[in-house]
Amino acid sequence: MGLSMIGGARVFLADINQVGGVLGRKIELVERDDRAKPDVGAAMAKEMIEKEHAVAVVGFGNTGVDLWRLN
Numbered sequence: 001m002g003l004s005m006i007g008g009a010r011v012f013l014a015d016i017n018q019v020g021g022v023l024g025r026k027i028e029l030v031e032r033d034d035r036a037k038p039d040v041g042a043a044m045a046k047e048m049i050e051k052e053h054a055v056a057v058v059g060f061g062n063t064g065v066d067l068w069r070l071n
Contacts, residue, residue, distance in 0.1 A: 006031060030054065 009029055017026045030048065034041035048054040 002033075 013027055013029045016022065021027055030052070032044045032048070034044055045057045048057055
């Protein structure tokens with residue numbers, strides 16, 4: 001389900017980093033597979049923010065997973 005989203009993110013990221021990134025910093029794409037399960041997606045987003053210090057978590061390809069993390 002999310003393969004086209006990942007492909008688009010990779011192309012966009014390559015373009016951004018080619019011109020110097022954001023505010024002079026390269027952006028890193030960290031990919032995870034939530035298996036379209038809301039509880040898995042929420043746990044992954046929380047872990048990425050709390051343990052890996054991600055600045056942003058975007059790109060949920062499934063509405064149920066995206067809505068779960070809002071709770």
